[in-house]
Amino acid sequence: MNRQGTLGRGLTLGLLQAAMLLGLGGQLLLDRALRPRGWARTQPVDPYLPIRGRYVALHLMVRLEGERAPLDPSSRGGSRSWVSLHSRGGEVLARPVPQGTAGALPARGASPAGWVRLEPPVAFFIPPAGPDPSRGPLRGSMWVEVTLPDQGRPRPIRLGVSDGELFPPRPLPLG
Structure with missing residues (x-):
């Protein structure tokens, strides 16, 4: 396996994890703003x-x-x-x-x-x-x-x- 392929997969995984974290954080902030x-x-x-x-x-x-x-x-x-x-x-x-x-x-x-x-x-x-x-x-x-x-x-x-x-x-x- 070449180094560039491993780097691309790692970057993709990191971006996916960051998107999940931001999505959860956004949902909690939205709930705090809109829910009773x-x-x-x-x-x-x-x-x-x-x-x-x-x-x-x-x-x-x-x-x-x-x-x-x-x-x-x-x-x-x-x-x-x-x-x-x-x-x-x-x-x-x-x-x-x-x-x-x-x-x-x-x-x-x-x-x-x-x-x-x-x-x-x-x-x-x-x-x-x-x-x-x-x-x-x-x-x-x-x-x-x-x-x-x-x-x-x-x-x-x-x-x-x-x-x-x-x-x-x-x-x-x-x-």
Whole structure:
């Protein structure tokens, strides 16, 4: 095999990979610009991995809108239920839906105040110079702003903190 043929194939493969990466990045930026977004309360989870990188796993806690009967009232896990998400007034809200509904996400439990926990947790990647906000003391509750795609789990954008009175939450400086 000659050197010029190998170089041409390598260049073609590199261009194909760059096109795929730019396509995915463009799709995510387009979703962020056009899809609804809102704030959801979070519970940080340590994934217990020896090499976990610079991210924190977050359980999204969303307020259940409307009737609460379809969800298990146990806040300690309970049975899995299905919800669809939408944004109103800058907050992410959940609505009970039957399993198999387009865009339905699994949720567990419901608190007496009507909060459900989405399953599984989402990953929020922390900038290299930024502190891990889940490991230090916070004054208030941690929230995450997310984009709500047509299909799949919400995509985290930024973290914030609220003292219970403040909405939307104050964004956390991460680097």
